[in-house]
Amino acid sequence: MKREYPHQPIVGVGAVIVNCGKLVLVKRGAEPSMGKWSFPGGAVELGEAVRDAVIRETKEECGLDVELVEDTPMDAYDILTPDQDGHLRYHYVLLQFLVRPKQGKLEPTSDAIDARWVSFKEVETYDLAESVRSFFIKHRKELQKH
Numbered sequence: 001m002k003r004e005y006p007h008q009p010i011v012g013v014g015a016v017i018v019n020c021g022k023l024v025l026v027k028r029g030a031e032p033s034m035g036k037w038s039f040p041g042g043a044v045e046l047g048e049a050v051r052d053a054v055i056r057e058t059k060e061e062c063g064l065d066v067e068l069v070e071d072t073p074m075d076a077y078d079i080l081t082p083d084q085d086g087h088l089r090y091h092y093v094l095l096q097f098l099v100r101p102k103q104g105k106l107e108p109t110s111d112a113i114d115a116r117w118v119s120f121k122e123v124e125t126y127d128l129a130e131s132v133r134s135f136f137i138k139h140r141k142e143l144q145k146h
Contacts, residue, residue, distance in 0.1 A: 003043070004031075006091055009078070013054040014041035014096040016074060016135075017066060018146040022119050025126060026062055026112040032081050032090045033129040039096065040064075040112070054097045062115040063107045066099040069146065074098050074139060079131055096135060098146065120144060 003010060016039055017024040025037040040061040044053040051068060058066045073095040081090040108115040118126065120143070123136055136143075 004089055005087065009091045009093045011044045011050070012041060012079075012092045012094045013044060013050055013057060013073075014039040014094055015054050015058040015066060015099045016096055016139075016143065017058065017064065017099050017101055018143055019101055019117075021144070022117040023123065023143065024062060024064070024106065025116055025118050025123070025128075025132075026108060027114040028111065028129070029108075029113040030111045032079065032092075035113075035127070036129040036132075037126040038129040038132050039135075040115075041094070041096075042111070043092075050095055051097070054095075054099065058099065059104070060110045061108075061112045063109055064104040065102045067102050069098040069100055074142075075135060077131065077135075094131065098143075100146070 026040050028034050028036055028038050040058045042057040044050055058064055075096045079092040079094055083089040106115050
């Protein structure tokens with residue numbers, strides 16, 4: 001399925017990795033939101049469960065093995081990105097899952113340019129993808145409990 005100018009929405013997952021007052025952000029190396037900081041994640045593959053996709057994508061993007069904190073997503077939303085002519089360039093339905101690290105070393109791989117543990121105090125100083133900024137503001141208090 002083509003990601004740019006799709007014929008239908010693409011289901012994606014994001015891993016909200018929280019540990020000891022910090023969370024993982026990756027700097028995106030590809031569109032959409034190239035160069036912005038985001039949660040690790042990506043598209044669900046055909047035949048793949050969303051829970052498996054978030055674990056796979058986290059390993060692929062930042063080298064961490066993770067486990068789900070809860071079996072259901074924390075949030076779900078659309079990312080609609082038009083081009084300069086107003087045509088729909090990207091349409092993702094994104095499911096954000098809260099996960100915790102099990103093992104592995106945090107390092108950027110595949111589509112990520114950089115990967116970092118960022119304290120809650122510092123998150124909003126980063127050039128975040130808009131969906132991540134909105135998610136963090138909405139869920140900050142809940143995330144700080146983990």
